[in-house]
Amino acid sequence: MAGTDRKLLERIWKAVAKIPRGQVASYGGIARRAGLPRRARLVGHALKVAPDGLRLPWHRVVNARGAISFPPGSRPYRLQREKLEQEGVRFRNGRVDVANHEMTDDLDALLWRPRRD
DNA sequence: GTTGTGACGACTT
DNA sequence: AAAGTCGCCACAA
Numbered sequence: 001m002a003g004t005d006r007k008l009l010e011r012i013w014k015a016v017a018k019i020p021r022g023q024v025a026s027y028g029g030i031a032r033r034a035g036l037p038r039r040a041r042l043v044g045h046a047l048k049v050a051p052d053g054l055r056l057p058w059h060r061v062v063n064a065r066g067a068i069s070f071p072p073g074s075r076p077y078r079l080q081r082e083k084l085e086q087e088g089v090r091f092r093n094g095r096v097d098v099a100n101h102e103m104t105d106d107l108d109a110l111l112w113r114p115r116r117d
Numbered sequence: 118g119t120t121g122t123g124a125c126g127a128c129t130t
Numbered sequence: 131a132a133a134g135t136c137g138c139c140a141c142a143a
Binding site: 040 | 123125
Binding site: 042045 | 137138139140141
């Protein structure tokens, strides 16, 4: 029977693992990178069920608006934000501060570079 | 089987 | 800018 799409989950986990430190990617972008366009929600699901042993940089995945997709102020929200700020990602108005839209010729580039000083 | 929900997103009002 | 609609689809009830 359906092995719960283990294959797809693994592709997603692999894509997430590649997000460089100090950078973030969107759910939709990761989906694309994993060869699963329009499956952004699956990415969220994949992260939710990801084994802790994988040590994925799950906190580097934010929504298309550059915001954290947990309820603001919630426990997971604070944890994610803390982890991001700890690696240099700055926030502006609850959004990842993107002070650089240059090399984004293809799509929104999937990866934004937060301003470092 | 149906319905509602959700770590989403693109489009349209 | 904000809210609504629609697409997507795994899961729980």
